[in-house]
Amino acid sequence: MSQSVMLFEKLRDDIIAGKFPPGTRLPQQQIAKTYEVSKVLTVAAFARLEAFGLVESAIGEGVRVRPINREMLEEEYTFREAIEVQAIREACHHASDREIAELRGLAEQNEAAEEQEAIRLDEEIHLKIAKMSRCQRLVSELKQLHLFERFASQVTLATREGIWPADHLHLVEPLGNRDPIAAEEQMRCHVQLGRRHGIQAFLEGRSN
Numbered sequence: 703m704s705q706s707v708m709l710f711e712k713l714r715d716d717i718i719a720g721k722f723p724p725g726t727r728l729p730q731q732q733i734a735k736t737y738e739v740s741k742v743l744t745v746a747a748f749a750r751l752e753a754f755g756l757v758e759s760a761i762g763e764g765v766r767v768r769p770i771n772r773e774m775l776e777e778e779y780t781f782r783e784a785i786e787v788q789a790i791r792e793a794c795h796h797a798s799d800r801e802i803a804e805l806r807g808l809a810e811q812n813e814a815a816e817e818q819e820a821i822r823l824d825e826e827i828h829l830k831i832a833k834m835s836r837c838q839r840l841v842s843e844l845k846q847l848h849l850f851e852r853f854a855s856q857v858t859l860a861t862r863e864g865i866w867p868a869d870h871l872h873l874v875e876p877l878g879n880r881d882p883i884a885a886e887e888q889m890r891c892h893v894q895l896g897r898r899h900g901i902q903a904f905l906e907g908r909s910n
Contacts, residue, residue, distance in 0.1 A: 706747060709737055709743050710746075710751060714746055717756050724769045724856065725766060727764060727766065728766060728849065756768060756853060769857070770853075775904055776901070779901075781895065782844075782893055783890060786844070786892075787886050789835040789837070789844070790831050791835075791885060791886050792835035793877060794882040795880075802834075802878050805831065805834075805873075806871070808827050809827060809874055810827055825848050857904060869890075872888050873889060878892050
């Protein structure tokens with residue numbers, strides 16, 4: 703792995719973890735010194751972070767961690783719906799009976815899980831469906847969306863307690879029946895429910 707990629711991943715993980723909160727400026731010289739790398743590598747890492755959607759730059763203002771706003775969240779949810787609907791449709795055609803049984807087990811665990819464990823299982827369930835589609839591009843895009851959600855959770859997660867949509871069993875049934883039309887409908891409803899809750903959590907967090 704190149705130094706540029708390593709720096710990008712370190713900065714990405716630190717931003718997602720909240721070390722640099724949304725809106726924080728990232729002076730090139732300071733970042734290079736903190737991570738003990740050259741300015742050239744820092745510029746390359748900033749470019750990758752900007753393409754990833756975690757930072758933004760402006761002439762005369764330098765680079766900063768992207769502030770999280772409603773428009774940003776709405777766009778990500780729109781993209782996620784498109785990916786997840788296609789993933790579950792393909793999964794109906796390609797998933798094995800064993801994979802569907804494993805998915806059911808995860809969904810049942812999610813039903814009884816506490817907040818943080820439910821969020822972890824939610825990611826695992828959706829990623830498993832994407833893998834069942836046998837389309838690596840869908841898997842890759844969903845992984846990036848999950849990383850973005852962790853970044854956005856800095857301003858939304860604290861308000862989600864009690865409203866997290868834990869029911870995933872309704873996604874399993876159409877998969878077991880190999881019914882792509884019903885699967886699409888269930889996934890679309892599921893993501894749209896998450897969208898409403900996510901935007902609500904963001905608005906509540908912003909008003910506090």
